[in-house]
C-alpha cells in the first residue's frame with residue numbers, strides 16, 4: 001500500500017440536525033506529508049478530523065484512511081492512528097510517566113517489524129520536553145505542560161498517521177518552537193503523516209508543506225503557502241536604499257524587478273529586502289472572497305424575515 005494515499009476523501013458530507021456543515025469535501029494526503037487544515041471558527045475542521053479518526057459518523061461520501069473506512073476499522077487500524085484532541089481533562093491524580101506507560105501498554109500487541117511499539121515513556125517525555133515532570137501528578141501541570149502531555153499520549157503508539165487538533169494552544173514561544181521541530185522530526189525520520197488544525201497561520205506556514213482552507217462547508221484552497229499567495233495574486237514588497245534614499249516597490253513577481261535594479265549601472269543599492277505576502281494576508285483574502293460569494297442570496301430562495 002506504499003503508493004496508496006494515507007487519506008483519501010471524496011464528496012464527504014456532514015450535517016447536524018439537518019444543517020449542512022460539510023458540503024462535499026475532496027481530500028488526498030500522501031505518506032509523509034504535513035498538512036494544516038485552516039478555517040474560521042465553526043467551519044467544520046474538528047468535524048472533518050473526527051470523521052477521519054472514526055469518532056464521528058458521516059452523512060455521506062467516501063472516506064479511506066490508511067486503506068480502511070474509519071467508520072468500520074478495527075483495533076489494528078486504531079493502533080496506527082494517533083490523536084490529540086482539542087482538550088480533555090482526566091487522570092488528574094495519575095503521574096505523568098505512569099499515565100504514558102498505561103496508555104503505551106495498549107499498543108504493545110500491535111508492534112510490527114517496522115514499527116516498534118510503544119514508545120518508551122522516558123524517550124517520549126524527553127521528546128516533548130516533559131522529562132523533568134515525569135513523576136508529577138497530571139493535575140499539577142501548567143496548561144502548556146498538559147498540552148505537551150496530550151501530544152505525548154497521541155504519539156505513544158508511534159502512529160503512522162497523527163491528527164492534531166489545535167495542538168499548540170497555551171504553548172509559550174519556546175514550547176511552540178520545540179513542537180515545530182518535533183513535527184519536522186516525525187515526518188522526516190519517523191515516517192509519520194500529520195494532519196493538524198490550527199488558528200496560528202505562522203505555525204501553519206512554518207510546519208505544513210500543504211495548507212487546506214475550509215470555509216462554507218468546502219475546501220476553498222489547497223496548496224503550499226507560496227502557491228496560495230500566488231492564487232490570490234499576492235504582491236511582494238521590495239524595499240531598498242539608493243543614494244541615501246529609501247525606496248519601495250510592489251510586484252507580483254519580484255525577481256525581474258530585482259534583477260533590473262541590481263543591473264543598473266552607477267547605482268549603489270543597499271539594504272535590499274523582499275517581503276512576500278504572508279499566509280495571514282492570503283488567508284484573509286481567501287476567506288473574504290468566500291464570504292462575499294456567500295453574501296449573494298441564491299436565486300429562488302427567500303431570505304428569512
Ligand SMILES: Nc1ncnc2c1ncn2[C@@H]1O[C@H](COP(=O)(O)OP(=O)(O)OP(=O)(O)O)[C@@H](O)[C@H]1O
Pocket residue numbers: 016017021039040041042043044045046047048
Ligand atoms: N455535536 C454537534 N451537534 C450539533 N452541531 C455541532 C456539533 N459539533 C459541531 N457542531 C456545529 O458544526 C459546525 C462545525 O463545528 P466544528 O467544531 O467542526 O468547527 P471548527 O472548524 O472545528 O471550529 P473551531 O475553529 O471553533 O474549533 C459548527 O457550527 C458547530 O456549532
